[in-house]
Amino acid sequence: MNEIKEKSVAVFLDELASKAATPGGGSAAAVMGAQSAALTSMVCNLTIGKPKYAEVESDMQALLAQSEALREKLTGMIKADVDVFDKLMACYGMPKQNEQEKTVRSAQIQTVLKEATLVPLECAKACAEAIKLSRTATDKGNLGVISDAGVAVMAGYAGLKSAALNVYINTGSLKDREFANAKLTELEEILNGADVSTEEIYQQVKSKL
């Protein structure tokens, strides 16, 4: 099967809507994060080389390198979410007819659940980074396309809050509470201040329109 990112936007939306379990919200979160990074790149690409913005040229070059790396990472996460979900479903399908099988199956589920926690946690981290990059685009980017920086911050925020939900679900089923709590603490640190930052950046964009 083709990777989701190779499918058309229309087919991606069809598959998202369908009763197939994947792609689901985790992939949608990664797509939103990737849209955020892409829009920051767009602002950079429409600022770089303009005489009026010569003063921020090197800042925009540096920002573009970061946003493009982040976009690549987030685009990869569209598939990562599907892969780990499929892996988890495969574990749930393992035989459980006797005690030994039950023990093996349960241990395997717990191992994959940790992975299924880390995938959306990485996505949340990347989306928080996307929000941060959209602030620089807002501060220094071409005023003619500043609304795109505003869309970037909203897409990053939606991706972050969406990824967080998948961390909550998977940590909820983890028996290793030390691991679960450590990851939840990491998530809270990532989420901390994101609401305020997003609102600040959005209002700054609005004031520049």
Place this chain on the structure above:
Amino acid sequence: MNEIKEKSVAVFLDELASKAATPGGGSAAAVMGAQSAALTSMVCNLTIGKPKYAEVESDMQALLAQSEALREKLTGMIKADVDVFDKLMACYGMPKQNEQEKTVRSAQIQTVLKEATLVPLECAKACAEAIKLSRTATDKGNLGVISDAGVAVMAGYAGLKSAALNVYINTGSLKDREFANAKLTELEEILNGADVSTEEIYQQVKSKL
């Protein structure tokens, strides 16, 4: 040229990031709105037919009809944003060497600016509707996929706030202030309460995980 929705997700992201003016934030907003509607459909499709959810079967059927119609509308808006932008750019490229040309060009720009206000306003309206539908999915949908309703609300919210920015830009350049103010009033009505609704729905999803 192919419509954006027929292009792969990866190519869409490449074009979003590029220095081409379209697709930009307006198309990204429509894609986020369409993702929201798609995820509400997914929750419906994974609730309908389950004996455990027989009681909400007809509600979910009705919700699915609404979310699928909304998804189609929002998917169409990906292209509508590009089309109206191209039309506006064509106006700016009209000759303006004498007074008559200047008058014709300016009138044409003002006409298309009204259209360029209505396109994101329609997108904002559709995204607000997507938020509303995600609440029903949250209230009544299969608990096993309720996080997808949470992603639906965040995607709808990001689409709404993003589309709003494009309404602000285009009304800003309109000379017909009566029209501009009427559309800004409509937008405020659409935005009114969206923050609170989104937070409520998100927290309800979180409490059900």
